[in-house]
Amino acid sequence: MFRALILATVSLAAAAALAIPVMAAPSVQTVRVKESNYRISLSAKPRAGAVKFVVRNGSDDGHDFWLKGGGKTWKTRVLGGGGSASLTAKLKKGVRYTYWCAVSDHAEEGMKGSFVAR
Numbered sequence: 001m002f003r004a005l006i007l008a009t010v011s012l013a014a015a016a017a018l019a020i021p022v023m024a025a026p027s028v029q030t031v032r033v034k035e036s037n038y039r040i041s042l043s044a045k046p047r048a049g050a051v052k053f054v055v056r057n058g059s060d061d062g063h064d065f066w067l068k069g070g071g072k073t074w075k076t077r078v079l080g081g082g083g084s085a086s087l088t089a090k091l092k093k094g095v096r097y098t099y100w101c102a103v104s105d106h107a108e109e110g111m112k113g114s115f116v117a118r
Ligand SMILES: [Cu+2]
Pocket: 062, 063, 064, 101, 102, 103, 106, 111
């Protein structure tokens, strides 16, 4: 009887421990950004809310990543070949965001794009 009560209590505690992290974790979308000469590709379309952009420079030349929209601008440092950096932005629903590489004329060469956060 007493043992059954302890088992029940432990089970409840285990269930609570499993449930709490799921409920408390803020939902952050991770979008991988691959930079090359001279393209920027996103692994997914960024959604409204918190988005973590994990930027990786897959080329030998230096590239950075700028993101602008909704009155805000975010950017990474210039990443060397194979370098990576991340930035987290809170995106607003229905706002168009543009992104580009600001090194030299890379944006004109094609390192730019835009999306509307949904
Ligand atoms: Cu670049």
